[in-house]
Amino acid sequence: MNSNLAILITGGTLDKIHDTLTESLIFGGGGKTRVQNILKTGRCDSPRLHVLMKMDSLDMTDEHRDIILKSVNATPEDRIVITHGTGSMELTAKYLDGKVEGKTVVLTGAMRPQSLGKSDAGFNVGGAIIAAQTLPNGVYGVMNGQVFNAQDIHKNTQSGRFDR
Amino acid sequence: MNSNLAILITGGTLDKIHDTLTESLIFGGGGKTRVQNILKTGRCDSPRLHVLMKMDSLDMTDEHRDIILKSVNATPEDRIVITHGTGSMELTAKYLDGKVEGKTVVLTGAMRPQSLGKSDAGFNVGGAIIAAQTLPNGVYGVMNGQVFNAQDIHKNTQSGRFDR
Amino acid sequence: MNSNLAILITGGTLDKIHDTLTESLIFGGGGKTRVQNILKTGRCDSPRLHVLMKMDSLDMTDEHRDIILKSVNATPEDRIVITHGTGSMELTAKYLDGKVEGKTVVLTGAMRPQSLGKSDAGFNVGGAIIAAQTLPNGVYGVMNGQVFNAQDIHKNTQSGRFDR
Amino acid sequence: MNSNLAILITGGTLDKIHDTLTESLIFGGGGKTRVQNILKTGRCDSPRLHVLMKMDSLDMTDEHRDIILKSVNATPEDRIVITHGTGSMELTAKYLDGKVEGKTVVLTGAMRPQSLGKSDAGFNVGGAIIAAQTLPNGVYGVMNGQVFNAQDIHKNTQSGRFDR
Numbered sequence: 001m002n003s004n005l006a007i008l009i010t011g012g013t014l015d016k017i018h019d020t021l022t023e024s025l026i027f028g029g030g031g032k033t034r035v036q037n038i039l040k041t042g043r044c045d046s047p048r049l050h051v052l053m054k055m056d057s058l059d060m061t062d063e064h065r066d067i068i069l070k071s072v073n074a075t076p077e078d079r080i081v082i083t084h085g086t087g088s089m090e091l092t093a094k095y096l097d098g099k100v101e102g103k104t105v106v107l108t109g110a111m112r113p114q115s116l117g118k119s120d121a122g123f124n125v126g127g128a129i130i131a132a133q134t135l136p137n138g139v140y141g142v143m144n145g146q147v148f149n150a151q152d153i154h155k156n157t158q159s160g161r162f163d164r
Numbered sequence: 165m166n167s168n169l170a171i172l173i174t175g176g177t178l179d180k181i182h183d184t185l186t187e188s189l190i191f192g193g194g195g196k197t198r199v200q201n202i203l204k205t206g207r208c209d210s211p212r213l214h215v216l217m218k219m220d221s222l223d224m225t226d227e228h229r230d231i232i233l234k235s236v237n238a239t240p241e242d243r244i245v246i247t248h249g250t251g252s253m254e255l256t257a258k259y260l261d262g263k264v265e266g267k268t269v270v271l272t273g274a275m276r277p278q279s280l281g282k283s284d285a286g287f288n289v290g291g292a293i294i295a296a297q298t299l300p301n302g303v304y305g306v307m308n309g310q311v312f313n314a315q316d317i318h319k320n321t322q323s324g325r326f327d328r
Numbered sequence: 329m330n331s332n333l334a335i336l337i338t339g340g341t342l343d344k345i346h347d348t349l350t351e352s353l354i355f356g357g358g359g360k361t362r363v364q365n366i367l368k369t370g371r372c373d374s375p376r377l378h379v380l381m382k383m384d385s386l387d388m389t390d391e392h393r394d395i396i397l398k399s400v401n402a403t404p405e406d407r408i409v410i411t412h413g414t415g416s417m418e419l420t421a422k423y424l425d426g427k428v429e430g431k432t433v434v435l436t437g438a439m440r441p442q443s444l445g446k447s448d449a450g451f452n453v454g455g456a457i458i459a460a461q462t463l464p465n466g467v468y469g470v471m472n473g474q475v476f477n478a479q480d481i482h483k484n485t486q487s488g489r490f491d492r
Numbered sequence: 493m494n495s496n497l498a499i500l501i502t503g504g505t506l507d508k509i510h511d512t513l514t515e516s517l518i519f520g521g522g523g524k525t526r527v528q529n530i531l532k533t534g535r536c537d538s539p540r541l542h543v544l545m546k547m548d549s550l551d552m553t554d555e556h557r558d559i560i561l562k563s564v565n566a567t568p569e570d571r572i573v574i575t576h577g578t579g580s581m582e583l584t585a586k587y588l589d590g591k592v593e594g595k596t597v598v599l600t601g602a603m604r605p606q607s608l609g610k611s612d613a614g615f616n617v618g619g620a621i622i623a624a625q626t627l628p629n630g631v632y633g634v635m636n637g638q639v640f641n642a643q644d645i646h647k648n649t650q651s652g653r654f655d656r
Binding site: 370475 | 634
Binding site: 047119 | 202209284325327
């Protein structure tokens with residue numbers, strides 16, 4: 001694996017699991033993330049994973065985005081994937097854009113949790129990991145097989161897709 | 165979706181299904197490919213799919229590779245993903261390398277059939293689709309989260325991985 | 329298939345699906361039920377399926393239970409499986425108990441929706457279908473590999489299991 | 493769980509896994525069996541599992557059947573499920589029939605390996621566990637939602653089903 005790649009985890013739908021007791025979708029406890037399952041299934045040798053937070057992106061404030069920004073700048077690797085909820089991915093991308101130097105940062109996420117099967121999470125993370133290694137420095141999003149510049153990321157809440 | 169992207173199908177482990185009658189892994193009939201399932205799960209809007217052949221890559225000869233080459237050059241799109249068996253992916257990449265002009269060609273495949281679940285197919289195809297859109301013209305391979313130049317593709321048959 | 333067997337659908341966790349737009353678990357529309365998927369996967373030839381309702385069993389009132397009772401008694405088959413939410417399965421079983429004559433009625437359900445994968449739904453429905461064919465007339469529950477008389481059905485909401 | 497229930501493992505399609513190196517379906521090593529995964533998914537508390545052998549049932553001889561018979565008779569539990577390949581399930585059932593006393597023995601298996609997903613294994617084992625608890629002493633088969641007496645078990649190799 002490219003030792004120059006790190007993955008920062010912030011949560012979002014991708015990382016949710018079904019809780020049988022409450023019959024709802026929650027984040028699992030501790031420092032675990034479903035991204036570990038994605039990498040194992042993808043036979044992708046351990047890029048460094050760092051769980052920053054596990055939260056719904058609609059609940060994110062600029063304080064959370066500042067934590068993400070500081071973490072990106074403090075990360076020794078200069079190829080960085082950030083898993084993120086789809087609800088405010090565009091806000092975080094715009095927040096980071098222009099404040100990161102010498103790094104390629106790619107946000108990605110999923111419309112269906114990885115743990116539920118038939119999820120877009122593996123496809124999206126697989127794409128984001130390649131984008132982080134092939135794109136020039138800057139902030140991007142990768143969703144449903146497309147690459148977006150930070151300023152072009154936009155979720156269509158009706159279709160559940162990201163399109164230009 | 166990038167209307168400039170096409171996916172050529174040649175078979176390989178990725179496209180196999182379990183046949184209950186013979187209790188073995190076979191290719192499904194007709195013009196179907198499991199890549200359709202991958203794109204649907206990845207919520208990736210229809211790049212053009214073209215099924216060239218469905219075969220074990222260990223059975224491929226230069227005649228088959230010539231069909232692939234001619235198809236690549238005849239494809240109107242200039243961003244092309246080729247799904248391929250892992251066993252001789254490196255031979256096909258070397259065969260194409262230098263014979264394709266003005267196109268970005270990315271070979272990918274899987275170690276476990278998409279239809280069996282817990283497959284690396286979605287992760288790999290997700291990466292290859294992004295690589296085809298972000299890399300300069302040339303022939304590449306994308307496997308297990310890594311990008312390889314045509315001359316560097318090599319399957320480690322012991323580990324079941326592609327590494328440098 | 330035993331032409332003497334029918335399956336009545338009332339909903340419950342078993343039949344829920346993930347809705348990407350609302351990011352919650354809902355019932356799919358129309359007369360479809362995930363029990364169709366279970367039977368297909370189980371290679372179980374079409375017992376008659378009848379969708380009575382699709383609802384959370386915690387929202388069920390005696391009016392709903394009366395609909396179930398009337399449907400059981402009106403069903404021409406005398407071997408009947410009822411899929412039901414786990415939250416009030418014991419109330420419905422007690423409601424039916426003693427009011428059904430000449431029929432074997434088996435309630436079952438799931439702690440994890442069939443559509444999410446790794447669900448107990450197939451295991452439970454597979455057991456309930458056998459119980460309905462092998463048990464004498466009466467009202468029963470089948471969950472997690474156990475058979476319960478109507479009066480003994482009890483969900484342990486801490487463990488998420490049914491035990492004596 | 494009914495402490496009176498045991499599961500004897502003999503292999504068959506149910507227990508096969510995909511081997512990425514040989515690209516074929518094999519039995520996993522050691523004393524593990526995919527029946528453990530089925531019971532966990534079915535939330536079924538540990539009946540005693542005993543791995544007798546893991547083999548294709550088409551390769552079974554009467555020597556293997558004698559091992560199964562002796563094991564059935566030596567098992568302290570008197571409710572017994574046997575997982576078995578579908579290819580010769582009827583031969584083993586007939587071999588056991590009449591030689592077992594004071595026990596209910598239910599053979600079951602799968603047309604698609606549990607490990608490949610979308611398998612009939614959970615549905616069948618869920619049914620067999622219930623059959624073993626509800627049927628009188630004797631030897632039976634449970635497949636695709638049906639119960640068969642030992643003498644009536646018959647695989648239709650064209651349809652991949654067991655029917656009367």
